[in-house]
Amino acid sequence: MSLPHAILAILTQKEATGYDLAQNFSQSIGHFWQASHQQIYRELSKMEAQGWVSFAVVPQKGKPDKKRYALTLAGQDELKNWLEEPARVTPIRETLLIKLFAGTLTSPEVLVSQLETHLELHREKLAAYQSLENEYFQGELSFAAGLQYWSLKRGLSYELASLEWCEQVLAWLNKHASKAD
Amino acid sequence: MSLPHAILAILTQKEATGYDLAQNFSQSIGHFWQASHQQIYRELSKMEAQGWVSFAVVPQKGKPDKKRYALTLAGQDELKNWLEEPARVTPIRETLLIKLFAGTLTSPEVLVSQLETHLELHREKLAAYQSLENEYFQGELSFAAGLQYWSLKRGLSYELASLEWCEQVLAWLNKHASKAD
DNA sequence: CAGAGCATGTAAGAGGTTACATGATTAC
DNA sequence: GTAATCATGTAACCTCTTACATGCTCTG
Numbered sequence: 001m002s003l004p005h006a007i008l009a010i011l012t013q014k015e016a017t018g019y020d021l022a023q024n025f026s027q028s029i030g031h032f033w034q035a036s037h038q039q040i041y042r043e044l045s046k047m048e049a050q051g052w053v054s055f056a057v058v059p060q061k062g063k064p065d066k067k068r069y070a071l072t073l074a075g076q077d078e079l080k081n082w083l084e085e086p087a088r089v090t091p092i093r094e095t096l097l098i099k100l101f102a103g104t105l106t107s108p109e110v111l112v113s114q115l116e117t118h119l120e121l122h123r124e125k126l127a128a129y130q131s132l133e134n135e136y137f138q139g140e141l142s143f144a145a146g147l148q149y150w151s152l153k154r155g156l157s158y159e160l161a162s163l164e165w166c167e168q169v170l171a172w173l174n175k176h177a178s179k180a181d
Numbered sequence: 182m183s184l185p186h187a188i189l190a191i192l193t194q195k196e197a198t199g200y201d202l203a204q205n206f207s208q209s210i211g212h213f214w215q216a217s218h219q220q221i222y223r224e225l226s227k228m229e230a231q232g233w234v235s236f237a238v239v240p241q242k243g244k245p246d247k248k249r250y251a252l253t254l255a256g257q258d259e260l261k262n263w264l265e266e267p268a269r270v271t272p273i274r275e276t277l278l279i280k281l282f283a284g285t286l287t288s289p290e291v292l293v294s295q296l297e298t299h300l301e302l303h304r305e306k307l308a309a310y311q312s313l314e315n316e317y318f319q320g321e322l323s324f325a326a327g328l329q330y331w332s333l334k335r336g337l338s339y340e341l342a343s344l345e346w347c348e349q350v351l352a353w354l355n356k357h358a359s360k361a362d
Numbered sequence: 363c364a365g366a367g368c369a370t371g372t373a374a375g376a377g378g379t380t381a382c383a384t385g386a387t388t389a390c
Numbered sequence: 391g392t393a394a395t396c397a398t399g400t401a402a403c404c405t406c407t408t409a410c411a412t413g414c415t416c417t418g
Contacts, residue, residue: 009279038378087276087277088276098183
């Protein structure tokens with residue numbers, strides 16, 4: 001039940017179309033929540049039916065019409081109530097770890113190559129987060145900006161920890177893989 | 182598509198009933214994959230239909246009959262092939278971060294209490310992982326045990342990072358919440 | 363005698379992924 | 391002219407969660 005509330009959270013900052021929201025989910029919000037455009041459009045219809053958002057059709061030339069969504073008062077109330085509900089801790093769910101767990105059934109080379117791919121992806125994400133950090137979160141921050149900085153920092157520390165873990169496992173594999181026991 | 186393969190991975194180590202598997206998922210495998218008993222029973226039926234596992238009915242006195250599942254050759258092949266497919270990186274999906282992101286709409290006290298709950302939960306999980314570490318992964322380890330140790334270490338570092346992050350945000354909130362700007 | 367543990371399942375619904383579908387504009 | 395970007399959606403399917411359902415044994 002978090003997707004509609006993530007959408008409401010974005011809409012508190014500015015009005016947006018489904019397309020805009022999808023951009024948001026692949027960028028700024030993307031370091032802690034993801035959604036595809038299909039999910040977003042479906043969710044927006046439901047939310048509109050519940051009265052949490054309303055939209056205005058914006059005609060365009062050449063391009064198809066936009067639906068610009070805005071938060072309603074009911075939507076704000078809903079978001080506020082939701083904020084007070086206790087949030088669950090999300091456990092890790094990492095396919096790579098299942099593969100490691102059963103790793104003796106395959107060759108060490110397969111494991112090494114899986115880890116290297118992950119290492120690279122974590123490096124890229126870390127770099128992306130660091131550039132967001134440099135761009136938006138330098139100097140004195142308002143309370144609101146501070147909160148958003150902390151959510152980014154969670155992403156930063158997650159990627160850094162993942163990266164270091166990959167490096168350590170790779171080093172261990174290189175030492176032990178040859179003399180497999 | 183990872184749940185059936187996680188089950189196959191457990192079954193490579195020993196035969197198990199649906200109940201046993203559910204225990205496994207809430208314990209050892211639980212630090213990187215989760216599944217409820219409902220999911221497991223459903224999945225086992227499907228896997229049996231596909232020929233990846235077979236079961237023997239074990240009658241018991243007093244208790245209901247068990248179905249003891251074992252890996253078939255086809256199941257082993259399936260697992261081996263799956264191990265070679267590239268694993269995707271799982272992005273973070275943390276409800277708490279949405280709440281922080283929209284945190285200006287509620288009082289700092291709500292945020293503090295959410296963070297404190299999370300802090301406590303991460304502390305508990307960390308302690309549980311540490312006792313697993315002390316119990317099973319001391320001294321010289323075989324290759325197989327080493328791989329499993331690395332999967333546990335991923336959980337350890339994740340919990341530690343989460344915990345430190347919670348502490349830092351709490352410290353920041355205590356400094357800034359009163360003079361909210 | 364109440365509650366935890368053993369042991370299995372069904373059913374409904376929510377949430378998420380993948381594929382399909384359209385059509386104009388702009389940049390290379 | 392080919393691909394990317396803008397902009398919206400439908401349909402089918404898979405996966406996961408929540409609630410319901412049964413019934414025996416052992417421990418306190």
